[in-house]
Amino acid sequence: MSWNLCGIELRTPLVTASGPLGWGEEFFEIFSTRGLGLFIPKTVTYNPKIGNPPPRIEETIGGVINSIGLENEGIYKWLKLEPLYRSLDIPVMASIAGSTLDEISKLGEIINKLDYIVGIELNLSCPNVKGENWSNNPSSIFEVTYTLRKVYNKPIFVKLAPKDTPMLYIKPAIDGGADGLTLFNTFPAYKTISGGLSGPAIRPIYMRLFREVKDKVDVPIMASGGVFSASDVLEYLNLGANAVQIGTAFFKDPDIAERIYEELESFLEVKNRDRK
Amino acid sequence: MPKIYNGEIVENRPIGGLFLLTVSIGEMVSVEPGQFFLIRIDREDIILRRAFSIFDADRDKLSFLYRVVGKGTRWLSEREVGYKLNIFGPLGNSFSLDSERSLLVGGGSGMAPLYYLGKSLKGDIKFLLGAQTGSFWDRELLLRYAEIGDLEIVTEDGSLGKRGLVTQYIDNSYKKIYACGPIEMLKSIRVDIPVEGSLETTIACGFGACRGCVIETRGGEYRRVCKDGPVFNLKEIF
Numbered sequence: 001m002s003w004n005l006c007g008i009e010l011r012t013p014l015v016t017a018s019g020p021l022g023w024g025e026e027f028f029e030i031f032s033t034r035g036l037g038l039f040i041p042k043t044v045t046y047n048p049k050i051g052n053p054p055p056r057i058e059e060t061i062g063g064v065i066n067s068i069g070l071e072n073e074g075i076y077k078w079l080k081l082e083p084l085y086r087s088l089d090i091p092v093m094a095s096i097a098g099s100t101l102d103e104i105s106k107l108g109e110i111i112n113k114l115d116y117i118v119g120i121e122l123n124l125s126c127p128n129v130k131g132e133n134w135s136n137n138p139s140s141i142f143e144v145t146y147t148l149r150k151v152y153n154k155p156i157f158v159k160l161a162p163k164d165t166p167m168l169y170i171k172p173a174i175d176g177g178a179d180g181l182t183l184f185n186t187f188p189a190y191k192t193i194s195g196g197l198s199g200p201a202i203r204p205i206y207m208r209l210f211r212e213v214k215d216k217v218d219v220p221i222m223a224s225g226g227v228f229s230a231s232d233v234l235e236y237l238n239l240g241a242n243a244v245q246i247g248t249a250f251f252k253d254p255d256i257a258e259r260i261y262e263e264l265e266s267f268l269e270v271k272n273r274d275r276k
Numbered sequence: 277m278p279k280i281y282n283g284e285i286v287e288n289r290p291i292g293g294l295f296l297l298t299v300s301i302g303e304m305v306s307v308e309p310g311q312f313f314l315i316r317i318d319r320e321d322i323i324l325r326r327a328f329s330i331f332d333a334d335r336d337k338l339s340f341l342y343r344v345v346g347k348g349t350r351w352l353s354e355r356e357v358g359y360k361l362n363i364f365g366p367l368g369n370s371f372s373l374d375s376e377r378s379l380l381v382g383g384g385s386g387m388a389p390l391y392y393l394g395k396s397l398k399g400d401i402k403f404l405l406g407a408q409t410g411s412f413w414d415r416e417l418l419l420r421y422a423e424i425g426d427l428e429i430v431t432e433d434g435s436l437g438k439r440g441l442v443t444q445y446i447d448n449s450y451k452k453i454y455a456c457g458p459i460e461m462l463k464s465i466r467v468d469i470p471v472e473g474s475l476e477t478t479i480a481c482g483f484g485a486c487r488g489c490v491i492e493t494r495g496g497e498y499r500r501v502c503k504d505g506p507v508f509n510l511k512e513i514f
């Protein structure tokens with residue numbers, strides 16, 4: 001069975017959500033790509049970012065709040081990951097963020113030259129120079145996506161924040177030239193630290209938003225939010241997701257992709273047989 | 277190389293104010309003093325694994341010494357012999373073993389990594405262990421430490437050993453200090469000799485990828501407790 005995202009062939013519908021596994025150096029030293037269809041490393045920005053001061057992680061009931069603050073070493077160090085990404089037997093999609101249109105444009109131009117990167121996931125949750133989050137503003141979403149579209153020829157997936165009335169934010173992304181969507185990034189939260197909430201706690205909220213958009217959108221969608229089991233994957237697939245991202249679940253089980261895929265495979269085989 | 281093991285609990289019992297957990301993992305594993313394992317808590321509402329330093333290792337058996345402080349450690353303390361425990365490790369760096377005359381300072385459950393460290397160090401070693409009150413320690417446990425080094429104990433209420441805080445009894449006559457315990461204790465170790473300390477933060481991935489566990493050094497850099505640590509030269513941190 002194979003899965004397709006705008007021409008990108010995936011051997012399984014399971015994708016790493018950008019962030020929890022970093023850029024892959026540590027993870028792939030210990031674990032294989034088994035179960036995975038696509039690797040999306042942590043977001044990279046044009047300039048290095050030191051990230052937020054600690055504490056950066058707090059556990060809640062059924063969830064995790066993180067405030068990593070997009071720590072990364074910038075695009076030029078990121079390019080040194082090429083040997084690793086070439087060595088993987090699954091495709092790699094870059095995740096980028098920026099705080100100016102110029103940064104987005106430069107990132108797009110650089111990544112456009114990389115034959116080992118199959119597409120870009122555009123993470124809009126980085127604050128712009130005025131300190132506003134691009135993902136909160138439909139006209140910014142259009143502008144940023146369009147800026148990247150002008151310089152980047154391969155598939156662009158725009159990753160949006162969870163919002164009520166999701167179509168208000170999805171439409172400008174598609175109008176700006178997105179080939180696909182990743183729905184959604186973490187949910188803003190606060191306990192003793194403020195950051196983004198992920199994990200099973202957010203899943204029912206995200207499924208409701210997802211259900212609301214599936215009939216209104218005809219581009220491929222990667223679902224993200226609280227996937228911890230094969231049945232969670234199936235629920236998102238049944239709601240119309242074309243692939244499903246796994247993030248926080250790697251903290252509980254670093255071999256979660258493999259575990260879920262084994263279970264999924266037997267389920268999908270049965271379903272396929274029944275269909276014939 | 278770290279690995280996920282489906283271990284089996286062969287011992288999990290209270291020992292003074294702590295619990296002693298021994299897990300059989302069915303194969304030989306090489307671990308270094310200061311490294312830790314992440315134990316999965318099999319409850320749906322708990323996402324993050326909990327970190328525990330290696331207290332002792334013997335062929336295919338790993339032991340941990342832990343204190344019940346919240347719901348994860350409570351869950352762990354309720355597991356019975358035979359329970360299959362999912363553990364991931366060994367993770368993190370380790371204490372350096374180059375010292376010939378070492379003082380091993382442990383506050384509360386911070387004594388845990390010092391036992392395996394003490395067994396691995398050459399030369400003279402002395403344990404300086406502190407707790408609020410004497411009932412925190414079980415006699416059997418203190419005897420195990422005393423078998424491999426000199427032992428001095430300090431309690432805040434003076435009910436056993438000397439009265440006060442361990443940091444009042446640190447002297448400079450050693451080549452190196454190894455320390456583990458509450459952050460306040462680690463901060464108040466002020467000596468001229470090198471100090472290696474094991475630090476704690478909330479751990480998410482445990483293998484250096486997510487950047488969630490960082491601490492800030494004196495120089496303003498962020499270092500990962502799970503990968504660059506948990507053992508740090510404390511003079512770089514405080």
Ligand SMILES: Cc1cc2nc3c(=O)[nH]c(=O)nc-3n(C[C@H](O)[C@H](O)[C@H](O)COP(=O)(O)OP(=O)(O)OC[C@H]3O[C@@H](n4cnc5c(N)ncnc54)[C@H](O)[C@@H]3O)c2cc1C
Pocket residue numbers: 058059312324325326327328329330340341342343344345346347348349350385388389475476477478479506
């Ligand atoms: C590298 C390392 C080695 C450790 N070794 C030992 C050991 O050998 N023996 C021992 O008793 N304890 C050890 N700890 C501390 C132990 O991990 C915590 O006590 C435990 O995670 C608390 O879990 P809980 O669910 O019972 O507490 P809760 O308070 O319910 O936990 C809530 C959250 O806070 C985090 N947390 C709470 N307290 C601590 C703490 N003191 N340090 C780090 N994270 C914390 C938990 O991971 C969890 O995410 C170690 C910690 C680290 C980082």
Ligand SMILES: Cc1cc2nc3c(=O)[nH]c(=O)nc-3n(C[C@H](O)[C@H](O)[C@H](O)COP(=O)(O)O)c2cc1C
Pocket residue numbers: 017018019020042043064066068070095123159184185186197198199200224225226227245246247248249486488
């Ligand atoms: C520690 C951590 C770091 C993250 N970093 C990023 C990031 O750099 N870029 C990004 O687009 N999303 C990031 N995310 C969000 C995830 O990719 C994912 O969308 C979100 O966590 C919801 O899915 P989950 O419940 O499966 O984790 C991060 C999430 C976590 C928990």
Ligand code: FES
Pocket residue numbers: 478479480481482483484485486487488489490500501502503
């Ligand atoms: S816990 Fe992920 S980097 Fe340390």
